[in-house]
Amino acid sequence: MRHWALDKKQQLRTTANDNLARVDNLINVYQVHLLGAGKGRRPVASSDVLRGAVVFLHATLEDFLRTLAEWKLPQAGHDVLKDIPLIGTSGRAEKFTLGDLEPHRAKTINQLFKDSVSAYLEKSNYNNIGELKKLLESCGISTARVARHFNEIGRLMARRHHIVHRVDQNDNPGRGHHRAKPINHGNLHHWKRVVNDFIDDVLNEI
Numbered sequence: 001m002r003h004w005a006l007d008k009k010q011q012l013r014t015t016a017n018d019n020l021a022r023v024d025n026l027i028n029v030y031q032v033h034l035l036g037a038g039k040g041r042r043p044v045a046s047s048d049v050l051r052g053a054v055v056f057l058h059a060t061l062e063d064f065l066r067t068l069a070e071w072k073l074p075q076a077g078h079d080v081l082k083d084i085p086l087i088g089t090s091g092r093a094e095k096f097t098l099g100d101l102e103p104h105r106a107k108t109i110n111q112l113f114k115d116s117v118s119a120y121l122e123k124s125n126y127n128n129i130g131e132l133k134k135l136l137e138s139c140g141i142s143t144a145r146v147a148r149h150f151n152e153i154g155r156l157m158a159r160r161h162h163i164v165h166r167v168d169q170n171d172n173p174g175r176g177h178h179r180a181k182p183i184n185h186g187n188l189h190h191w192k193r194v195v196n197d198f199i200d201d202v203l204n205e206i
Contacts, residue, residue: 008071009203012064016199019060020192026053027188035185044180051163051180053188058160061153061195065135066121068202072139073121074113080138087116127161129154141205149198156191159183 026049034046041047073080086096088103104112126132129150133143162168168180 005206009206012067012071013199013203015067016060016064016196019056019063020196023053023057023060023188023192026050026056027185027192031185041178041182044178047180047183050183050185050188051168054156054160054163054183054191057188057191057195058156061156061198062126064199064202065126065132066124069121069124069135069139070114070118072141073117074110076138076140081113084116084120087112087119127157129157136202141202145205146198146201149194149201152191152194153198156194 030046030049030053034049035042036046073084086100089096089100104115107115126135132150132153136143136146159168162181168183170179170181
């Protein structure tokens with residue numbers, strides 16, 4: 001069992017590394033092909049590559065959290081599982097009939113837990129620190145040693161939300177201002193380090 005857990009942790013780390021490398025590729029495209037020489041803000045069309053990197057970095061974090069939950073939640077206790085509906089049902093998580101179990105007759109209880117958790121996570125999103133903390137606690141992971149990352153992850157989440165839902169619109173329009181909020185590759189390098197260190201700290205708590 002211990003070897004299996006180590007393999008699962010390594011799989012989580014490897015997948016995160018692959019996704020973070022893709023974020024690096026986007027940053028490199030900006031630095032090599034779009035940054036140019038001289039000082040001053042770059043055109044919005046050029047820095048949009050960095051906005052895409054913000055969205056992908058947040059997706060990397062969500063993918064890690066979702067995969068972690070898919071591993072850990074089926075092993076959780078009643079207080080966690082009571083909020084997860086049976087796969088194939090709708091409505092409140094605690095209401096289903098014996099007939100709802102009929103399609104799963106051949107499954108073990110453990111497999112039914114796993115399938116129900118996977119279906120539940122398909123609709124999951126982690127858009128703020130409250131949701132992130134709740135997930136970690138549901139997975140039996142203390143937030144005390146990872147809390148140092150919450151402020152910066154919160155800023156990453158807020159920026160991703162602004163990009164996705166408001167096309168990163170500048171809240172201070174007018175003469176001398178671009179139509180989108182400023183962003184630079186330093187922001188991305190910083191947030192990428194934060195996400196990487198957060199993943200390391202979470203895995204060290206397992």
